[in-house]
Amino acid sequence: MYKKIGLASETIPKEHLDRLSEWIKTYPRLTQGEKVIEFESVFAKYLEVDYATFINSGSSANLLMATTNLFFKDLRNKKVGIPALSWSTTVSPFIQLGYQPYLLDADPINLGVNIDNLYKLIKEEDIGTLILVHVLGHDSSVEKILDICEEFDIRLLEDNCQSLGSTISGKCLGSFGLASTFSFFYGHHISTIEGGCLCSNEFEFNQISKSLRAHGWGRGLDSEFHENLRSKYNNSDFRDLYTFYYPGYNLRSTELNAFLGLMQMNLLDEYCSKRSILFNKYKEQLSSFWCQESSNDFISSFAYATFVKNPEEVWIHLKNKNIETRPLIAGSIGQQPFWKEFTGKNTSLKYADQIHIYGIYLPINADIDVRDVDRICTEFKEVAEPYSFI
Numbered sequence: 001m002y003k004k005i006g007l008a009s010e011t012i013p014k015e016h017l018d019r020l021s022e023w024i025k026t027y028p029r030l031t032q033g034e035k036v037i038e039f040e041s042v043f044a045k046y047l048e049v050d051y052a053t054f055i056n057s058g059s060s061a062n063l064l065m066a067t068t069n070l071f072f073k074d075l076r077n078k079k080v081g082i083p084a085l086s087w088s089t090t091v092s093p094f095i096q097l098g099y100q101p102y103l104l105d106a107d108p109i110n111l112g113v114n115i116d117n118l119y120k121l122i123k124e125e126d127i128g129t130l131i132l133v134h135v136l137g138h139d140s141s142v143e144k145i146l147d148i149c150e151e152f153d154i155r156l157l158e159d160n161c162q163s164l165g166s167t168i169s170g171k172c173l174g175s176f177g178l179a180s181t182f183s184f185f186y187g188h189h190i191s192t193i194e195g196g197c198l199c200s201n202e203f204e205f206n207q208i209s210k211s212l213r214a215h216g217w218g219r220g221l222d223s224e225f226h227e228n229l230r231s232k233y234n235n236s237d238f239r240d241l242y243t244f245y246y247p248g249y250n251l252r253s254t255e256l257n258a259f260l261g262l263m264q265m266n267l268l269d270e271y272c273s274k275r276s277i278l279f280n281k282y283k284e285q286l287s288s289f290w291c292q293e294s295s296n297d298f299i300s301s302f303a304y305a306t307f308v309k310n311p312e313e314v315w316i317h318l319k320n321k322n323i324e325t326r327p328l329i330a331g332s333i334g335q336q337p338f339w340k341e342f343t344g345k346n347t348s349l350k351y352a353d354q355i356h357i358y359g360i361y362l363p364i365n366a367d368i369d370v371r372d373v374d375r376i377c378t379e380f381k382e383v384a385e386p387y388s389f390i
């Protein structure tokens with residue numbers, strides 16, 4: 001029987017679970033205590049941003065980011081540009097919150113936002129917000145797009161759930177926009193079992209997101225920010241305990257997840273280097289197939305993307321060899337039932353539609369090594385027929 005090669009792997013080693021078990025025996029506080037605060041501070045420092053809000057998933061982080069964005073006066077409208085090559089929960093919060101979402105085509109080289117298509121959308125719809133997704137570790141032309149957003153006064157948000165640890169010019173992806181999101185789900189660069197973060201350099205963005213994270217109350221906020229809310233509504237200390245200033249959720253994570261997150265941060269660089277080495281190995285082995293390129297100076301690759309004429313055949317062949325593959329993320333969101341049903345739009349886009357049909361991604365994770373990549377590539381080349389964009 002062939003060794004099983006999964007698309008994703010567990011990043012939490014046994015030792016971390018043992019340490020978690022020992023720590024639990026000290027009967028610590030279990031939710032929203034010092035570990036959550038410490039993890040937020042370590043994560044923000046790593047990213048070189050001012051603030052982080054730890055929550056229970058990357059999807060929750062996107063929901064929180066889309067909601068927090070609504071509270072800013074300089075949001076001139078609810079029109080938002082979103083990459084078609086993204087994830088269901090990159091898009092769905094904007095639908096749920098009554099934004100007007102417009103899907104953007106993919107760039108045929110880095111798979112991020114297509115800049116020509118972005119200019120076209122800006123001309124037609126005057127969007128107030130743009131969300132970028134850095135696809136599988138690669139920069140979505142963020143420096144160029146930041147300039148465009150400044151020129152047209154667009155609020156730039158980043159969904160960086162697939163690209164923790166990737167850098168351009170030494171700066172982390174996810175530290176460019178007004179806010180950015182991260183996922184710590186199993187199989188991502190680090191794991192807190194389930195978990196996510198919303199980061200920002202804006203104090204107010206962070207404070208509102210922290211209130212929205214927990215019911216919309218003022219507890220746990222910066223004391224001056226909280227005091228301003230309290231005095232605005234002329235609240236007594238007693239009444240303030242159950243006063244809800246924002247229409248909140250409960251998206252909190254726990255101290256247990258933060259405890260794991262703190263240990264995982266010590267392994268992050270090691271995991272990212274491994275991902276970068278495996279990406280380069282695939283690139284070398286699959287030189288006759290399409291390869292994702294970007295301006296990264298470091299690629300903390302999430303998985304290896306390529307295109308083939310016969311993805312289903314490749315999938316079955318590799319499955320028979322115990323190697324897991326999947327379609328390239330969600331393909332085009334424009335082709336997904338929820339988009340068609342809940343926006344009533346029929347969106348077809350030149351590159352995203354081809355990605356939807358011909359895209360496939362191959363495993364990169366902490367459990368595999370270059371020899372495994374050799375085996376995957378040998379099997380892949382047995383059946384895969386290269387595809388190039390038209």
Ligand SMILES: Cc1ncc(COP(=O)(O)O)c(C=O)c1O
Pocket residue numbers: 057058059060062086087089090133159161162182183184185195196
């Ligand atoms: C781009 C993107 N955004 C958001 C998410 C959601 O993250 P989570 O699984 O932690 O909810 C994912 C999940 O893979 C993703 O790829």
